Amino acid sequence: MENEDHRNGEPTHDHHASKKRRFAPFLTEADIREEFSHHKADFARINNGSFGSCPRSVLEAQRKWQQKFLQQPDDFYFNTLRPGILRSRTVIKDLINADDVDEVSLVDNATTAAAIIMQQIGRRFADGSFARNDGVVMLHCAYVAVKKSIQAYVARAGGSVVEVQLPFPVSSNEEIIAEFRKGLEKGKENGRKIRLAIIDHITSMPSVVIPVGELVRICRQEGVEQVFVDAAHAIGQVKVDVKEIDADFYVSNLHKWFFCPPSVAFLYCKKSSWFSDIHHPVVSHEYGNGLPIESSWIGTRDYSSQLVIPSAVEFFDRFEGGLAGIMAKNHKQVVEMGKMLAESWGTNLGSSTEMCASMIMVGLPSSLFILSQDDALRLRSHLRACYGVEVPIHFQDPRDDDGMKGNNGSITAYVRISHQVYNTLDDYCKLRDAIIKLVENQTVCRELHME
Ligand SMILES: Cc1ncc(COP(=O)(O)O)c(C=O)c1O
Numbered sequence: 393m394e395n396e397d398h399r400n401g402e403p404t405h406d407h408h409a410s411k412k413r414r415f416a417p418f419l420t421e422a423d424i425r426e427e428f429s430h431h432k433a434d435f436a437r438i439n440n441g442s443f444g445s446c447p448r449s450v451l452e453a454q455r456k457w458q459q460k461f462l463q464q465p466d467d468f469y470f471n472t473l474r475p476g477i478l479r480s481r482t483v484i485k486d487l488i489n490a491d492d493v494d495e496v497s498l499v500d501n502a503t504t505a506a507a508i509i510m511q512q513i514g515r516r517f518a519d520g521s522f523a524r525n526d527g528v529v530m531l532h533c534a535y536v537a538v539k540k541s542i543q544a545y546v547a548r549a550g551g552s553v554v555e556v557q558l559p560f561p562v563s564s565n566e567e568i569i570a571e572f573r574k575g576l577e578k579g580k581e582n583g584r585k586i587r588l589a590i591i592d593h594i595t596s597m598p599s600v601v602i603p604v605g606e607l608v609r610i611c612r613q614e615g616v617e618q619v620f621v622d623a624a625h626a627i628g629q630v631k632v633d634v635k636e637i638d639a640d641f642y643v644s645n646l647h648k649w650f651f652c653p654p655s656v657a658f659l660y661c662k663k664s665s666w667f668s669d670i671h672h673p674v675v676s677h678e679y680g681n682g683l684p685i686e687s688s689w690i691g692t693r694d695y696s697s698q699l700v701i702p703s704a705v706e707f708f709d710r711f712e713g714g715l716a717g718i719m720a721k722n723h724k725q726v727v728e729m730g731k732m733l734a735e736s737w738g739t740n741l742g743s744s745t746e747m748c749a750s751m752i753m754v755g756l757p758s759s760l761f762i763l764s765q766d767d768a769l770r771l772r773s774h775l776r777a778c779y780g781v782e783v784p785i786h787f788q789d790p791r792d793d794d795g796m797k798g799n800n801g802s803i804t805a806y807v808r809i810s811h812q813v814y815n816t817l818d819d820y821c822k823l824r825d826a827i828i829k830l831v832e833n834q835t836v837c838r839e840l841h842m843e
Pocket residue numbers: 441442501502503504534535537538592594595596622623624625645655
């Protein structure tokens with residue numbers, strides 16, 4: 393809850409920054425090139441998914457916030473910081489269709505949000521509210537940092553962990569739903585209760601858009617107590633409506649696909665009986681004043697990436713259709729590029745095109761002999777150093793396959809390509825030609841050096 397502290401600003405102030413009329417003209421191709429002219433020249437950056445990107449105009453707005461702080465830090469602390477953060481939270485609240493701005497906190501990143509949720513679960517094991525062996529259910533390809541958080545806070549406190557295999561390659565939501573149902577059954581064996589389900593909205597590796605609304609509904613039917621959606625990649629790739637999804641917790645990075653500088657994420661926490669027991673892992677002056685306020689001051693640091701959110705909105709509103717227009721175009725382009733690559737290499741996509749947003753998995757030729765995670769890393773490093781291409785590579789361990797070969801039996805690795813507004817056809821042609829050349833040279837990935 394907002395406290396009465398004047399540093400919280402006026403809650404009604406400028407709530408509809410995101411709905412302001414747009415007066416600036418749409419950006420041209422040349423404007424877009426200028427906005428991203430700080431990107432390394434002649435480099436095919438087709439990995440927006442990992443670290444996102446931030447346009448020049450937003451970086452300039454960020455610099456202004458930083459200067460404002462340095463000019464008069466005390467005035468900034470007492471009069472500017474909290475109203476600015478409230479403005480940003482309000483923009484996000486409107487965008488994600490939350491009921492109340494108190495449900496929206498700004499934190500550094502999805503990793504921090506995961507720690508917040510897992511610590512809360514861990515405390516309930518520690519104080520005896522949960523029985524030993526009650527547990528959590530998650531996808532086996534959940535992000536490693538999130539899995540470590542589960543290990544550190546839940547498993548160590550006595551919780552059991554069930555991993556659901558994500559079918560991959562995958563062609564329908566039903567395949568995922570069937571596996572998820574099996575995971576819930578396993579989680580409830582021997583009378584255990586599932587205290588938390590962790591569901592990715594868009595998995596990282598391999599990347600697939602998960603039918604998250606449907607999985608949350610199943611969790612509710614099956615008596616799962618809390619649902620945390622790790623949507624690190626979601627906002628800016630897919631529409632986010634937290635009321636429609638109806639999870640208890642939903643985190644999305646704003647520095648990946650929302651044009652914010654690193655690092656900032658929003659964490660939505662639906663009002664519930666455990667709402668007041670959600671705390672920031674860094675305890676500071678505001679402990680006990682609710683997560684949004686705790687997160688607004690975790691000691692002296694640079695808060696500019698949180699303050700700059702309205703400027704990111706101004707940036708994407710300069711595209712036809714705003715963020716929705718960008719998402720639609722990115723999807724169309726990434727599908728087109730994915731199909732072009734698969735056709736050139738004689739491979740397949742890793743999922744049906746409806747199961748991807750702005751990232752898609754494309755099978756690599758089996759003649760590259762990618763037979764381990766290390767081989768995949770060696771190839772990635774080689775593409776970066778020798779061909780000027782940045783693209784993550786997923787090794788699909790046949791042992792993970794669970795008998796599901798689909799029509800991609802011989803494919804052992806997939807590139808995850810991203811499309812963002814700054815990408816051009818040349819970026820993907822560079823990747824296509826590099827792989828073709830490696831195949832022609834009969835390259836075996838095990839023999840490549842880490843560059
Ligand atoms: C699914 C998923 N969860 C969590 C994270 C962690 O994000 P961050 O490093 O910004 O905390 C990532 C990062 O790529 C991710 O893909």
